[in-house]
Structure formats: C-alpha cells, structure tokens
Amino acid sequence: xxxxxxxxxxxxxxxxxxxxxxxxxxxxxxxxxxxxxxxxxxxxxxxxxxxxxxxxxxxxxxxxxxxxxxxxxxxxxxxxxxxxxxxxxxxxxxxxxxxxxxxxxxxxxxxxxxxxxxxxxxxxxxxxxxxxxxxxxxxxxxxxxxxxxxxxxxxxxxxxxxxxxxxxxxxxxxxxxxxxxxxxxxxxxxxxxxxxxxxxxxxxxxxxxxxxxxxxxxxxxxxxxxxxxxxxxxxxxxxxxxxxx
Numbered sequence: 283x284x285x286x287x288x289x290x291x292x293x294x295x296x297x298x299x300x301x302x303x304x305x306x307x308x309x310x311x312x313x314x315x316x317x318x319x320x321x322x323x324x325x326x327x328x329x330x331x332x333x334x335x336x337x338x339x340x341x342x343x344x345x346x347x348x349x350x351x352x353x354x355x356x357x358x359x360x361x362x363x364x365x366x367x368x369x370x371x372x373x374x375x376x377x378x379x380x381x382x383x384x385x386x387x388x389x390x391x392x393x394x395x396x397x398x399x400x401x402x403x404x405x406x407x408x409x410x411x412x413x414x415x416x417x418x419x420x421x422x423x424x425x426x427x428x429x430x431x432x433x434x435x436x437x438x439x440x441x442x443x444x445x446x447x448x449x450x451x452x453x454x455x456x457x458x459x460x461x462x463x464x465x466x467x468x469x470x471x472x473x474x475x476x477x478x479x480x481x482x483x484x485x486x487x488x489x490x491x492x493x494x495x496x497x498x499x500x501x502x503x504x505x506x507x508x509x510x511x512x513x514x515x516x517x518x519x520x521x522x523x524x525x526x527x
Contacts, residue, residue, distance in 0.1 A: 312343055313343070314341035314342060314343040314348060315341065315342050316339055316340075316341060316342075317334065317339075317340045317341055317342035317347060318334060318335045318339075318340070319334040319335070319340045319347065320332065320333060320334060320335070321334060321340070321349060321354070321357075323357050323358065330357045331357075332349065332350075332353050332354060332357055334349070338350045338353045351376070351378075355378050360378050360379060361378070361379040361415070361473060362376065362377070362378055362379075363376070363377040363379070363415075364376055364377075379415070379471065379473070385451075385453050385454055385468050385469070385470055386454075386468060387454065387456055387466040387467070387468045388466065388467055388468070389464060389465075389466055390420075390422075390464065390465055390466070390467050391463065391464055392422050392423075392424060392463045392464060392465055393463065400515065400516070400517060400518035401518075402424065402515065402518045402519050403423075403424050403425045403510060404421075404422070404423060404424065404425070404497060404510050404512060405420060405421065405422045405424065405465070405518075405519060406419075406420070406421050406434070406436070406491070406493045406497075406512050406519065406521070407419070407420050407491065407519060407520060407521060408420075408438065408489050408490075408491045408521065408522065408523060409467075410523045414474075414525050414526075414527050415471060415472060415473065415474070416469050416470070416471050416472075417438060417469065417470045417471075417472065417489050418467055418468070418469050419436065419438065419453060419467065419468050419469075419470065419491060420465055420466075420467050421434065421436075421456060421460075421465050421466050421467075422460075422464070422465025422466075423460035423461070423462060423463070423464060423465055424463065425462060426462055427462055427501045427502070428459060428460070428461045428462050428501070428502040429459070429460050429499045429500065429501055429502065430458065430459050430460075430499060430500045430501075430502060431456075431457055431458065431459075431460055431497060431498070431499045432457060432497070432498040432499060433455045433456070433457040434455065434456050434457065434493070434494060434497060435452070435453075435455050435494070436452070436453040436455075436456075436491060436492065436493050437450060437451065437452045437453065437491070437492040438450070438451055438453065438470045438489070438490070438491055438492075439489075439490045439491075439492060440472060440482075440487050440488070440489060440490070441487065441488040441490050442482075442485070442486075442487055442488075443485065443486050443487070443488075445488075447477070448476045448477060448482055448487070449472055449475070449476060449477060449482075450477070451470055451472075453468055453470065454468075459502065460499075474527060482527070484526075484527055485526070485527070486524060486525070486526050487524070487525055487526075487527065488522050488523070488524055488525075489522060489523055489524070489525060490521065490522040491521040491522065492521075493512060493521055494512060495511060495512055495513065496509050496510070496511055496512065497509065497510050497512055
C-alpha cells in the first residue's frame with residue numbers, strides 16, 4: 283500500500299481539507315497508509331455513503347481510520363467553515379454547524395461595534411458582513427440616558443431579487459434596560475435552505491430586518507412614557523443589505 287505523510291495540526295481523528303502547506307519539520311509529521319474504504323451513515327431509513335477510494339481518501343494510522351472532515355460532516359447534514367491561522371492565534375480554525383443555531387442576545391458597548399456614523403438616538407439594524415451564513419442584528423441606545431425599553435419584536439428575512447421571502451426567522455423579543463451607549467446584538471444563522479426545505483439557487487439575495495417603526499421607553503428614574511421613531515435616514519438605520527451566494 284502507498285504511504286502518505288500528513289501533518290499533525292488539529293489533533294482530531296477527522297481532518298479537514300485545507301490549503302495549508304505540509305510541515306517541513308519531520309517531528310511534526312506522521313505516516314499514514316491509504317485505507318480504501320466506504321463509510322455508510324445510517325439515519326432511520328436513509329443511508330448516505332462516503333467513497334473513501336476516490337478523492338476523499340481515508341487513511342489508517344495506528345489502527346485508526348482518518349476520514350476527511352468536510353465529507354463526513356456534510357454527509358451528516360452539517361456545514362464546515364475553515365479559516366487559516368491568524369497572526370494573533372497561530373491556530374487553524376474549524377467550525378462545524380449542525381441544525382439551526384440558537385439566537386441569543388448579548389450586551390455590547392456601542393464603541394466596540396461598527397455603528398453607522400449618524401445622529402439617530404436608537405439603532406435597530408442588520409450589520410453588513412461578508413459572511414453568507416451568519417447575520418448579526420444590533421439594537422443600540424445612543425442616547426445619554428439609561429432607558430427601559432418596551433418589548434421589541436424582530437424578524438430576519440432573506441428575500442430574492444424579486445422581493446419574495448425565501449427564509450424567515452423571528453428573533454427572541456428584547457426588552458428591559460439599555461444603558462447609555464450600550465446595546466444588544468444577536469446572530470441569526472441560515473444554511474441556504476428555503477422555506478420549502480430545498481437549497482436556494484445561487485444568486486443575489488437581500489438580508490432584510492422586519493422591525494417596528496416606533497419604540498416605546500422610559501428614562502430610568504422617570505415614569506413618563508416616551509417613544510422614538512425607527513426610520514431609514516440616508517445611511518442611518520438601514521434595515522437591509524445584499525449578498526451573493
């Protein structure tokens with residue numbers, strides 16, 4: 283059997299195909315033998331097979347089978363994202379997404395977020411990003427006062443170029459105290475599956491945030507009810523941006 287040298291990087295049994303170069307230091311390498319195999323995944327009445335005799339070669343090292351991570355994860359209906367080592371960490375980054383990730387709000391300082399440079403006192407916006415699977419939503423208080431906000435209901439939609447909604451997901455309602463110059467952020471994931479359960483076609487799509495036109499609140503320490511308008515104003519409070527998949 284033919285021998286291959288593979289780098290010891292992640293320390294996991296399943297490995298992901300990347301563009302990383304093999305290490306030049308022999309102490310950082312192991313020798314594995316090609317292990318022609320087929321892997322069949324049984325899920326209820328359905329089966330999916332990974333062909334380990336083609337370009338997804340399976341290796342054997344120390345009596346353990348090493349299967350390409352991407353092929354294995356995608357056969358399990360998961361998604362794999364890979365990022366090369368950064369100057370800061372020096373580590374490869376592999377993320378595996380399975381099912382629909384939960385949506386959680388987290389408190390953030392406004393000066394740590396790329397807020398639009400305009401004078402709107404309150405922002406409810408989707409944040410533009412090159413990420414085509416995960417979409418951030420920001421709700422920030424830019425006023426000088428700490429406020430107590432009534433419940434805000436939001437829905438993130440993906441629309442095609444004709445304006446049809448191909449995906450929609452409601453965020454958990456958000457309410458309560460918003461300190462001055464603070465806000466809440468959440469991430470909504472989309473696996474490019476339409477509302478019919480099928481993968482959408484490649485093309486241009488709009489990430490659109492359904493939001494209220496008015497937010498009701500009280501300044502802390504004051505019982506007077508107030509309201510503010512949430513409207514688009516030039517580049518301020520835009521509630522959509524485009525992506526291409």
